[in-house]
Amino acid sequence: MKNFTFSILITISFSLWITSTSFIADAKNDLVSENSILENDFYDLEFESIDGKIISLSNFKEKYVLIVNTASRCGYTRQYKDLQKIHEVYKDKLIVIGFPCNDFGSQEKGSNQEILSFCQKNYGVDFLLSKKIKIKGEECHPIFTWLTNKSKNGVLNHKVSWNFNKFLIDPHGELLNAYSSSIKPFDTEIISQIK
Numbered sequence: 001m002k003n004f005t006f007s008i009l010i011t012i013s014f015s016l017w018i019t020s021t022s023f024i025a026d027a028k029n030d031l032v033s034e035n036s037i038l039e040n041d042f043y044d045l046e047f048e049s050i051d052g053k054i055i056s057l058s059n060f061k062e063k064y065v066l067i068v069n070t071a072s073r074c075g076y077t078r079q080y081k082d083l084q085k086i087h088e089v090y091k092d093k094l095i096v097i098g099f100p101c102n103d104f105g106s107q108e109k110g111s112n113q114e115i116l117s118f119c120q121k122n123y124g125v126d127f128l129l130s131k132k133i134k135i136k137g138e139e140c141h142p143i144f145t146w147l148t149n150k151s152k153n154g155v156l157n158h159k160v161s162w163n164f165n166k167f168l169i170d171p172h173g174e175l176l177n178a179y180s181s182s183i184k185p186f187d188t189e190i191i192s193q194i195k
Helices: 002-037 079-089 112-123 142-148
Strands: 046-048 054-056 064-070 094-100 166-169 175-179
Touching: 064 079, 064 142, 079 094, 079 112, 094 112, 142 175
Parallel strands: 064 094
Antiparallel strands: 046 054, 064 166, 166 175
């Protein structure tokens, strides 16, 4: 009887061990599968600057990056002033990049040269600007595709609905959050994230 009971205990223990091993393997596979959904890394992306240079986001490792879709004839255009100021105040730890776009209210109709001239003359902008891009539809710039899709950034889905939406990326290339147009560059929601 003792041998029979011992055999049953061994069989149960072995079954439990097999089940737990299988569970751990499944969990590891799920984790690998979830990570492989993320198609590209923030630092894999690049853009063309307003003066025609190709700039890789990998240049900004170990810095916060604030990305903003901008326009020259918008009620929020005055935010250029604060974007320039935040660029100056946090220049040792933060990179500001403006992405001019005409997709929202047709408020950025100018050429790249006209946009650059407007920003420099009216707001003293010397932070990075990209050439004019598309955000809506199939022509959406890859950086904004990454910023707005959880399947790519691993954090959240966000629909850009107007000019001057903001995205803050941490020094490891992880998206921290997205902010609507009404959230100003010096809002505590943004500043509190920059350590």
